[in-house]
Amino acid sequence: MKRSLERLSERAAAEGLLDVAYATVDSPFGPLLVATTPRGLVKLSLPNYDAGEALEELAARISPRVLEAPARLDDARRQLDAYFDGRLREFELPLDWRLSRGFRLRAARAIHRIPYGRTRSYTDIARSAGNERAVRAAGTACGANPIPIVVPCHRVLRSGGALGGYGGGLPMKEALLKMEGVLPEGE
Amino acid sequence: MTALPPFQSLLDDHAADVMAVLRGAVGRADAEDCFQETFLAALRAYPRLDDDRNLRGWLLTIAHRKAIDHHRANGRRPLPVAEPEELGGVTAEPELDEGLWALVGGLPPKQRAAVALRYACDLPHAEIAAALGCSPEAARRSLHEGMKRLRSEFGGERRKEPA
Numbered sequence: 001m002k003r004s005l006e007r008l009s010e011r012a013a014a015e016g017l018l019d020v021a022y023a024t025v026d027s028p029f030g031p032l033l034v035a036t037t038p039r040g041l042v043k044l045s046l047p048n049y050d051a052g053e054a055l056e057e058l059a060a061r062i063s064p065r066v067l068e069a070p071a072r073l074d075d076a077r078r079q080l081d082a083y084f085d086g087r088l089r090e091f092e093l094p095l096d097w098r099l100s101r102g103f104r105l106r107a108a109r110a111i112h113r114i115p116y117g118r119t120r121s122y123t124d125i126a127r128s129a130g131n132e133r134a135v136r137a138a139g140t141a142c143g144a145n146p147i148p149i150v151v152p153c154h155r156v157l158r159s160g161g162a163l164g165g166y167g168g169g170l171p172m173k174e175a176l177l178k179m180e181g182v183l184p185e186g187e
Numbered sequence: 188m189t190a191l192p193p194f195q196s197l198l199d200d201h202a203a204d205v206m207a208v209l210r211g212a213v214g215r216a217d218a219e220d221c222f223q224e225t226f227l228a229a230l231r232a233y234p235r236l237d238d239d240r241n242l243r244g245w246l247l248t249i250a251h252r253k254a255i256d257h258h259r260a261n262g263r264r265p266l267p268v269a270e271p272e273e274l275g276g277v278t279a280e281p282e283l284d285e286g287l288w289a290l291v292g293g294l295p296p297k298q299r300a301a302v303a304l305r306y307a308c309d310l311p312h313a314e315i316a317a318a319l320g321c322s323p324e325a326a327r328r329s330l331h332e333g334m335k336r337l338r339s340e341f342g343g344e345r346r347k348e349p350a
Binding site for chain 2: 001004005007008011012015017020022055056058059060063064065066067068
């Protein structure tokens with residue numbers, strides 16, 4: 001049956017019927033759900049989120065043709081593995097931005113430009129997204145980021161340097177910033 | 188309108204049953220091709236599906252049509268039928284033994300499908316009707332005719348056995 005299902009997802013992709021392919025990728029923080037459309041990576045769901053709900057959201061917002069097809073996410077898996085190993089600093093993955101619109105899309109693109117090991121403030125992101133005073137909205141945009149890690153919202157901090165929030169939980173944000181050398185290792 | 192569930196959940200829930208029905212309908216060797224055709228057709232139509240209350244019946248309808256297409260393409264012939272214990276997640280009637288399943292394979296397509304859906308998939312008449320694309324009354328008739336024929340043929344088989 002496994003072979004039949006693999007063949008099905010390959011044929012579906014070849015016939016343009018695989019609108020959203022997903023896979024589960026292990027990470028030091030727990031399993032990540034990653035999903036791609038033919039355009040690129042569209043969703044990364046952190047371990048503390050319900051994967052079933054994430055898939056239902058993809059079905060409702062993009063297309064109900066959602067299939068588990070790990071082969072379609074080999075590249076994303078390899079790059080995520082390398083990133084968590086400290087061997088990769090910049091993801092080279094095509095992204096599908098369609099889950100973000102308007103201000104949030106502009107904020108997400110600004111976050112995507114923050115280099116490895118650097119940080120920006122919520123105010124910086126608000127300014128880049130076109131409204132310097134929309135600091136709270138910038139925070140919401142970080143929280144709503146559909147592709148965390150690859151779009152590195154963990155690199156966005158409060159203006160004074162306080163951590164702010166993180167969808168994956170503050171310990172994860174802290175661990176990522178330590179790994180990238182932004183915060184000192186240790187307690 | 189509620190959103191359709193991710194297609195993967197249809198595979199998780201029903202792929203094994205669809206495969207079992209197809210093995211019964213077209214035989215193990217050809218079931219794989221029909222399985223692929225069934226789910227590709229389902230994927231093609233899925234976003235436009237406006238009633239998601241009976242996804243299992245919908246998939247079995249498509250599987251049934253693919254099995255008929257397969258028989259049309261190959262000409263009718265007696266068919267191998269899955270053994271009851273291979274039917275994933277469904278319980279066959281215990282009295283339907285292997286010899287009887289072989290006879291099921293020899294029934295005309297509608298009767299064969301009605302009998303397989305009733306006894307291999309445990310579907311009620313209304314769902315068999317949906318799967319066959321006919322009225323519940325016609326489904327009941329196909330099932331009845333199929334069972335009548337099986338009874339007489341199975342009786343014949345029994346009588347042929349040495350005492």
